[in-house]
Amino acid sequence: MRRRTISLLLAMLPGGAGAAAAPSPAVTAYEGFVAPILRARCVECHGPDKQKARLALHTWEALVRGSDAGPVIAAGRPDESVLVQRLKLPLDDEEHMPPSDHPQPAAAEIALLERWIAQGGTREARVTELNLPPDLLAALGQLSGRLAALRPAGAPEARWELDDAAVSAARAPVASVVAALQRRFPGALLYESRTGTALHFTTAGLGAEFGDAELSLLEPLREHVVVLDLSRSGVTDASAGLLGRFRALRTLRAAFTRLGDPTVAALVGLPALEHLTLHASGVTSASVPNLRQLPRLRTLRLGETAAEGAARVAGLPLGPPPDPALPAPAPNANP
Amino acid sequence: MRDLDGLKRELEHTRLTAVTRRHFLRHCGTGLGALWLATTAGAVDRLGFARAPAEPLAPLPPQFPAKAKRVIYLHMAGAPSQLELFDYKPVLARLDGQDCPPSFLEGKRFAFISGVPKMLGPQFPFHPSGQAGAWISDRLPHFERHIDDVCFVRSMRTDEFNHAPAQLMLHTGSPRFGHPSLGSWVTYGLGTENQNLPGYIVLVSGGKTPDGGKSLWGSGFLPSVYQGVQCRAQGDPVLFLSNPADVSRPERRRVLDAIGDINREQHARHGDPETLTRIAQYELAFRMQVSASEAMDLSRETAAVHARYGTQPGAESFANNCLLARRLAERGVRFIQLYHWGWDSHGASESEALTTGFPKRCLEVDQPIGALLSDLKERGLLEETLVIWGGEFGRTPMRENRNGQEMKFVGRDHHPGAFTVWLAGGGVKPGFSYGATDEMGYNIVENPVEVRDLQATIIRLLGFDHHKLSLPFQGLDQKITGVKPTRIVREIIA
Numbered sequence: 001m002r003r004r005t006i007s008l009l010l011a012m013l014p015g016g017a018g019a020a021a022a023p024s025p026a027v028t029a030y031e032g033f034v035a036p037i038l039r040a041r042c043v044e045c046h047g048p049d050k051q052k053a054r055l056a057l058h059t060w061e062a063l064v065r066g067s068d069a070g071p072v073i074a075a076g077r078p079d080e081s082v083l084v085q086r087l088k089l090p091l092d093d094e095e096h097m098p099p100s101d102h103p104q105p106a107a108a109e110i111a112l113l114e115r116w117i118a119q120g121g122t123r124e125a126r127v128t129e130l131n132l133p134p135d136l137l138a139a140l141g142q143l144s145g146r147l148a149a150l151r152p153a154g155a156p157e158a159r160w161e162l163d164d165a166a167v168s169a170a171r172a173p174v175a176s177v178v179a180a181l182q183r184r185f186p187g188a189l190l191y192e193s194r195t196g197t198a199l200h201f202t203t204a205g206l207g208a209e210f211g212d213a214e215l216s217l218l219e220p221l222r223e224h225v226v227v228l229d230l231s232r233s234g235v236t237d238a239s240a241g242l243l244g245r246f247r248a249l250r251t252l253r254a255a256f257t258r259l260g261d262p263t264v265a266a267l268v269g270l271p272a273l274e275h276l277t278l279h280a281s282g283v284t285s286a287s288v289p290n291l292r293q294l295p296r297l298r299t300l301r302l303g304e305t306a307a308e309g310a311a312r313v314a315g316l317p318l319g320p321p322p323d324p325a326l327p328a329p330a331p332n333a334n335p
Numbered sequence: 336m337r338d339l340d341g342l343k344r345e346l347e348h349t350r351l352t353a354v355t356r357r358h359f360l361r362h363c364g365t366g367l368g369a370l371w372l373a374t375t376a377g378a379v380d381r382l383g384f385a386r387a388p389a390e391p392l393a394p395l396p397p398q399f400p401a402k403a404k405r406v407i408y409l410h411m412a413g414a415p416s417q418l419e420l421f422d423y424k425p426v427l428a429r430l431d432g433q434d435c436p437p438s439f440l441e442g443k444r445f446a447f448i449s450g451v452p453k454m455l456g457p458q459f460p461f462h463p464s465g466q467a468g469a470w471i472s473d474r475l476p477h478f479e480r481h482i483d484d485v486c487f488v489r490s491m492r493t494d495e496f497n498h499a500p501a502q503l504m505l506h507t508g509s510p511r512f513g514h515p516s517l518g519s520w521v522t523y524g525l526g527t528e529n530q531n532l533p534g535y536i537v538l539v540s541g542g543k544t545p546d547g548g549k550s551l552w553g554s555g556f557l558p559s560v561y562q563g564v565q566c567r568a569q570g571d572p573v574l575f576l577s578n579p580a581d582v583s584r585p586e587r588r589r590v591l592d593a594i595g596d597i598n599r600e601q602h603a604r605h606g607d608p609e610t611l612t613r614i615a616q617y618e619l620a621f622r623m624q625v626s627a628s629e630a631m632d633l634s635r636e637t638a639a640v641h642a643r644y645g646t647q648p649g650a651e652s653f654a655n656n657c658l659l660a661r662r663l664a665e666r667g668v669r670f671i672q673l674y675h676w677g678w679d680s681h682g683a684s685e686s687e688a689l690t691t692g693f694p695k696r697c698l699e700v701d702q703p704i705g706a707l708l709s710d711l712k713e714r715g716l717l718e719e720t721l722v723i724w725g726g727e728f729g730r731t732p733m734r735e736n737r738n739g740q741e742m743k744f745v746g747r748d749h750h751p752g753a754f755t756v757w758l759a760g761g762g763v764k765p766g767f768s769y770g771a772t773d774e775m776g777y778n779i780v781e782n783p784v785e786v787r788d789l790q791a792t793i794i795r796l797l798g799f800d801h802h803k804l805s806l807p808f809q810g811l812d813q814k815i816t817g818v819k820p821t822r823i824v825r826e827i828i829a
Contacts, residue, residue, distance in 0.1 A: 187394050
């Protein structure tokens, strides 16, 4: 049995960004905005994958069950609902949710949730029955675009069970390019999961024969590739401009390549890049100012490059330096 | 000389004897035979995902976005003592030399201990280490540098107290032979990225194959293309990679094409998935002739690298295998399984003693593990490579006494009730410890983790629900975690 998710229902919401048309009476508030907001803001830590505080918010049943400490929604009383309380705590409060280093929901999103709870917080309540004021109606019209923008470009909404037709439809724009490249580079190009459109590409099995000309074949997929491993490939700085257009990239690995400062300069605008490996590449200390501009960088590997010392001074996230050799422990030390 | 008709009759006879009950069932169109062949030979897997029957190792996306892309499993065969490495028990140290309390012995069965053994304190000094202050003994200084990248599970337990069944349990989910190993399940589920190397490679060191034997990397009832490929520990890791003197590469290609045609004809006739396995293995071997020599050639590494790992090309050592593991991970091999034998510290001989053989084993593995973790980290591979270290069970807090007699050397007996494994990279929480044992390190008092829980967690990190990574066989949807209740240890997932 395959459960259908409700994520596609977002598409049924009226209007795109900027439009504020009347909501379809068929859409319930839970499906129309409650679930999408929770999914975008909370489910990463309170969902199928993790249930911090034993709280999950990805299904109606889980939402109603609440956490270890009890229900998080008090029907009719938003002020007494833990869900709303946590959202409205000051950002520097330890109990504020989402954690302060995560993107924060807009005031209108919280107001929408409050309105729904005030009207009973049921699964059945329809958007039209909430009598939303004009400002919230407008916010609702922009919600889908706003939530979609939270995800890195090309990254799909988290979908845990999806029917094949929806997957095929989502992949249709790139399917033929993907199939052709999979034939050309066996084993190198793969969807991140069976339910999404994000792609991984690796030159692990290709080596130095994979160069700039080959990389240019990936150009049509630049919005979809989230992990790109060019380590030990023959790609050079001639591809810098192209690499800078892979806007969905989360991980770029280019150890043991000739890539250098021009490539780093081209990466500056990448909004989602978290892991960058330039171990034993041509990068120098001239790249350090550019590396500091990457907004989401969490790990950076610059071992065996001319940039490592300066990057360490600049406080970039390099991890501890490799230690010199350690003396062997005493052969036997009975305490 | 037989005439052509005679030859044809003989061929027809051979063909008919090859038609078995299995083929009969298949041609019935229904029944177990059809089910088995339909699922193994291609079409779709249990997730409804189409598989190309002729390319059994082509990479497949996981069920959902994965934290880990590949596994390096460092199995310490013989079961190292957690009480000398990671599970610090000061109370046990105080009780050293006292008689074991009867409550520890009632209703228990040990591999060797009989009579009333004495309690045995930790044999090496411990200290807190890293940001999290995890306790560790002084035996693993190189590993200790990475302690903040490591997640300890101190509350592992298993059902088996002898090496072979316990190793089978850990790696195949069953203490009996015949079940697919974890690496087989993983390559079945995910294929492998590098089509010129096997997807599941096994490297053995320590002077002996683990007690569970080659079944530890067997494919069980999965097609045999998914079994682990063991590379030799000494000399060339893979034999016969080069063609014989008189055979050129194009000639080899022509031979394989001809054999492939015959095999495909056989498959069309009988539908045996093992025929496809054979074709795939011949083709892989052909491609490996070029790429495996390069991947396995440790002499391509610099002197500085060899110094960090403590490697000697051509020698049989855990260090060499760690360096090979890094090279294989870089080249996109899916599952890299290392076994290092020699941790069975009973105290029956000097090499088995906690005070002599055990520290030697620590020396053999410490530096290479430290170097492997460093390399994976520096090359940006640790984020997506899950490294696992552990034995098949733990060791008793009592000193072993066989037949009621104190042993000549200091040792501990097998203990399935508590042991420690650690995991690093691949989406586990760094600098984290999970679970706890009692003051003696004998029983688990907090968050017990069964072997099947660990397996389910590894499979989850690789992007699968362990219930779905399954295959119908003998009337059951078989999976490595079996039929008992299983828990994904979400608490250790970052």
